[in-house]
Amino acid sequence: MxxxxxxxxxxxxxxxxxxxxxxxTYAASLVNLGPHGSLNLAxxxxxxxxxxxxxxxxxxxxxxxxxxxxVYAGASFVWLLIMFAITFGDYLTRGWMPVSHY
Amino acid sequence: MAETALEAHAEHYTHAHQxxxxxxxxxxxxxGMWAFLATEVLFxxxxxxxxxxxxxxxxxxxxxxxxxxxxxxxxxxxxLVLLVSSFTMAxxxxxxxxxxxxxxxxxxxxxxxxxxxxxxxxVVEYKAxxxxxxxxxxxxxxxxxxxxxxxxxxxxxHARVFFSLYFCMTGLHALHIVIGIGAxxxxxxxxxxxxxxxxxxxxxxMVGLYWHFVDVVWVFLFPLLYLIPKVHQ
Numbered sequence: 001m002x003x004x005x006x007x008x009x010x011x012x013x014x015x016x017x018x019x020x021x022x023x024x025t026y027a028a029s030l031v032n033l034g035p036h037g038s039l040n041l042a043x044x045x046x047x048x049x050x051x052x053x054x055x056x057x058x059x060x061x062x063x064x065x066x067x068x069x070x071v072y073a074g075a076s077f078v079w080l081l082i083m084f085a086i087t088f089g090d091y092l093t094r095g096w097m098p099v100s101h102y
Numbered sequence: 103m104a105e106t107a108l109e110a111h112a113e114h115y116t117h118a119h120q121x122x123x124x125x126x127x128x129x130x131x132x133x134g135m136w137a138f139l140a141t142e143v144l145f146x147x148x149x150x151x152x153x154x155x156x157x158x159x160x161x162x163x164x165x166x167x168x169x170x171x172x173x174x175x176x177x178x179x180x181x182l183v184l185l186v187s188s189f190t191m192a193x194x195x196x197x198x199x200x201x202x203x204x205x206x207x208x209x210x211x212x213x214x215x216x217x218x219x220x221x222x223x224x225v226v227e228y229k230a231x232x233x234x235x236x237x238x239x240x241x242x243x244x245x246x247x248x249x250x251x252x253x254x255x256x257x258x259x260h261a262r263v264f265f266s267l268y269f270c271m272t273g274l275h276a277l278h279i280v281i282g283i284g285a286x287x288x289x290x291x292x293x294x295x296x297x298x299x300x301x302x303x304x305x306x307x308m309v310g311l312y313w314h315f316v317d318v319v320w321v322f323l324f325p326l327l328y329l330i331p332k333v334h335q
Contacts, residue, residue: 005199006192015189022181026174029329037331044325052318059192059314061307069132076140080147087151091158 004064014058021051112299124301131304135311142278146319149271153326156263163260166252168330171236172268173227177328180223181320187216188317195310198303203293206306210290213313217283224276231265238266268327275323278316285309 025047033039057063062073121127157164194209228237235242244261247253253261289309292298298306 006196008193008196011189011192011196015185018185018188019182022178022185025325025329026178029174029325029331032331040329040331044329045322048322048325051321055188055314055318055321059188059317060311065132066129069129069136072133072136072140076136076143079140080143083144083147083151084154087155088158091155 004061006058006061006064010058014054017054018051021047106296109296112297112302115299115302128304131308132311135308139311139315142315146271146274149267149274150322150326153267153271156260156267157326157330160257160260160263163256164264165330165332166256167236167261167264168328169332170250170252171231171234171265172328173230174328176223176227177324180220181324183216183220183223184317184320187213187220188314190216191310191313195303195307198293198298198306199300201300203296203298206293206298207290210286210293214283214286214290217279217286221276221279224272228269231269236261236265238262238269271323271327275316275319278319282309282313282316285312 025044028043028047029040033043056073060073062069115124117124117127121130190209190212194206194213197203197205197209231237232240235245237243243265244253244258247256247258247261286309289306292305
């Protein structure tokens, strides 16, 4: 919670980490990882999630906040995952079941 | 020197009357802001869901369009600009916590300037899309495809879906940047009028939360739109 003052050094370290992760993302995009580059998306998204987590925990002070704030911050992404799971579940399972054509 | 009403408000602030103490008040402010950010996550999330569905269905069009028409260099510049702006915003909140008004204003101005650079780059990119006839809605959409090696075999309607999502997602994001600039200017103005102090700086922190959220959205937009691997072998 905002009573806590985060030292500037911490902000700077996180900032450098974010820069490094950005360049790793770019470097990884130049190579085709996994068979036919199928892993590229997973790796890019993993790095993006790490960056987002760093921003949320440190720049947005969630790390220094109460459990309740953690729940509110986390809830956003839980709802997002529900939307993704059901939407993608629909498209990814098309053609799995025989359909009546009458 | 007599204190202005604003200075008195800042210096002697304890808490609003409906709260037990300042700690409870700041926690409420955080919770309210995150409730709003949750709606924003879902707002952008719906576009991301659409993006992923059509990436699954029209991958070839995605990869070819991104490779041919999206400038990775400019995307990197914009990502860097926003990451630095998040850093300056965090430093601005820190300065407000320490009661350093001059530094707070300086960091807010830096954040605003970086935001404007971001928008400038976006303008350049959108103009390039217009020049290459890949803005959905143009009568001439896709007229270059026949001449481009990468785009020859791509269904123009599939490419249209990609660019519609590109413009909707980056456009919505740019709109959030514009609104963020407005919020930053408001906080800057209030700070100049000595509205904030170490006892009262929540608005600065909350605008910071909004700004970091905008940065997080771009952190996902960049790899998804600009770094699509070339077509599978």
